[in-house]
Amino acid sequence: xxxxxxxxxxxxxxxxxxxxxxxxxxxxxxxxxxxxxxxxxxxxxxxxxxxxxxxxxxxxxxxxxxxxxxxxxxxxxxxxxxxxxxxxxxxxxxxxxxxxxxxxxxxxxxxxxxxxxxxxxxxxxxxxxxxxxxxxxxxxxxxxxxxxxxxxxxxxxxxxxxxxxxxxxxxxxxxxxxxxxxxxxxxxxxxxxxxxxxxxxxxxxxxxxxxxxxxxxxxxxxxxxxxxxxxxxxxxxxxxxxxxxxxxxxxxxxxxxxxxxxxxxxxxxxxxxxxxxxxxxxxxxxxxxxxxxxxxxxxxxxxxxxxxxxxxxxxxxxxxxxxxxxxxxxxx
Ligand code: ACO
Numbered sequence: 001x002x003x004x005x006x007x008x009x010x011x012x013x014x015x016x017x018x019x020x021x022x023x024x025x026x027x028x029x030x031x032x033x034x035x036x037x038x039x040x041x042x043x044x045x046x047x048x049x050x051x052x053x054x055x056x057x058x059x060x061x062x063x064x065x066x067x068x069x070x071x072x073x074x075x076x077x078x079x080x081x082x083x084x085x086x087x088x089x090x091x092x093x094x095x096x097x098x099x100x101x102x103x104x105x106x107x108x109x110x111x112x113x114x115x116x117x118x119x120x121x122x123x124x125x126x127x128x129x130x131x132x133x134x135x136x137x138x139x140x141x142x143x144x145x146x147x148x149x150x151x152x153x154x155x156x157x158x159x160x161x162x163x164x165x166x167x168x169x170x171x172x173x174x175x176x177x178x179x180x181x182x183x184x185x186x187x188x189x190x191x192x193x194x195x196x197x198x199x200x201x202x203x204x205x206x207x208x209x210x211x212x213x214x215x216x217x218x219x220x221x222x223x224x225x226x227x228x229x230x231x232x233x234x235x236x237x238x239x240x241x242x243x244x245x246x247x248x249x250x251x252x253x254x255x256x257x258x259x260x261x262x263x264x265x266x267x268x269x270x271x272x273x274x275x276x277x278x279x280x281x282x283x284x285x286x287x288x289x290x291x292x293x294x295x296x297x298x299x300x301x302x303x304x305x306x307x308x309x310x311x312x313x314x315x316x317x318x319x320x321x322x323x324x325x326x327x328x329x330x331x332x
Contacts (some may be wrong), residue, residue: 002170003177004128005329010062011164011296012055014046027153034157039259043160043284045145051085053095055163056141067167068331076136077107078123080116080288083143114255114316116140116288118324122181124168139165140288149215160284164292176329182238183322193218193317227261227315232268235313238323255314256280256290306330
């Protein structure tokens, strides 16, 4: 049987910074409020002519180079995004694949909001374990600034842009394998976090530009409570089902939505501060890109070593959630 190994990581962050102080000149908020309620100090914003696919390509180039693979060996690209280059089609994954020069490979996007990276990890694992694919490039890329309403202080303080990518590759060595991935969803909470306009469910006869915009809307406080409850349950379950103690986790890499959510889940698992990877202060919430960007941070700081176990967890619009137990298994 083939197993799926997490071989390499890469990320890209646009250069422009939007600080809490900048936001305080745009909406009625303050650095103190944002820092206290979210832990975010600043986020990065893509240039006008920089698309989600452009950021995905930069992250992917790094992940491919670090995997040691030749591009011709990649047989599938999956992109997690809620801010694609184009609404509906073509998929951002096909654009990334072509910009990378990968030729005629399978490529598609998935929509699971902030849980997107955990979802594409599970897809890569399943395709590899079934024997259908060998080397899968997974990309979480977001230009959330393109779907953020900068007059809504409840959401615009949270989101930023960026991309992360990983190579997931077939191996016959079980010790290198991704141990488990959990994914879940519950549409009864759909209205907590959504882009209500612009799809088949919205009023197409409206000439009102705002009604046709794709801006995100969120019931933040309710989302917060469901996030803490669901994530805590899910990470406890994935550890129990795999007979792994939380002390065996070297790096807990949560979706970077809000420091208070991360702290609540970390405390429930009795994790020490040094086990918890935090990038929320400098990148904000980059949805499907946040987990690979965080993994890339510890990789580039020399903190992520071969064989070390990561616990990933995420929560987002849908509502969706997921977790994964992933040893870092770079090519020898
Ligand atoms: N600045 C100042 N005051 C604000 C701001 C702001 N930016 N935003 C809201 N407030 C006010 C509210 O109006 C409210 O005022 P009131 O008491 O007079 O009515 C007060 O602050 C409290 O508002 P809450 O919404 O209860 O604040 P909360 O502590 O819940 O923090 C936040 C809001 C940061 C959005 C939090 O709820 C959160 O992080 N939620 C979860 C987000 C999340 O994880 N989403 C899922 C992933 S995102 C995705 O999938 C794309």
